[in-house]
Amino acid sequence: MASTSVSRIVRATPEKVWALIGGFDALPDWLPYIPESVASEGGRVRSLKNPEGEVIVERLVDFNETERHYSYAILQAPFPVDGYVSTIRVHAVPGRDDVAEVQWSGRFNPRGATEQEVVDLFHGIYADGLDALNKTLAG
Structure with a gap:
């Protein structure tokens, strides 16, 4: 099983970040x-x-x-994986109340692609997604 994880510090309180991303349909x-x-x-x-x-x-x-996280599994997707489970979390940053750490991670079994190709694919999705989150929060 392969895995990858990306985290970013974003300029918003953990509560504000969770209010934006904490809904599964958001x-x-x-x-x-x-x-x-x-x-x-x-x-x-x-x-x-x-x-x-x-x-x-x-x-x-x-x-x-309460802990500001959720996990989900892919049932259908155009990705070369199976057994995919991902978690998105919002953490408080000790000593700071104006920022939060957001972590997006996943584990999966490559199918029809190398482990590195699939790790690179999801690492890119998570990094781009968290960069987009940061822009949304800054806007």
């Missing part, structure tokens, strides 16, 4: 490459579309409001 609010998300099954499944119209279906597998 990706279009801060992630430009996911312009559409449709919730189903009481909000536990989201069907996403990217700008190319490709569909990604994900299921919420863990959610913790």
Whole structure:
């Protein structure tokens, strides 16, 4: 099983960051490459579309409001992986109340691609996503 993780310090309180990203169906609010998300099954499944119209279906597998994190599994996607589970977390930064650390990590089994190719793919998605989050919060 392969894995990758990216974290960024963003200029907003942990509460403000979580208010923006903590909803499982909130990706279009801060992630430009996911312009559409449709919730189903009481909000536990989201069907996403990217700008190319490709569909990604994900299921919420863990959610913790108090600790500000959730995990999800991919049910359907155009990615060369299976067994994909990802977690997004918002951490307080000790001694700072004006910033937060956001961590996006995932683990997965490559299928039809090398482990490095898949690690690079998701590392890029997470890094670009957290950079977009930072821009959204700064805007």
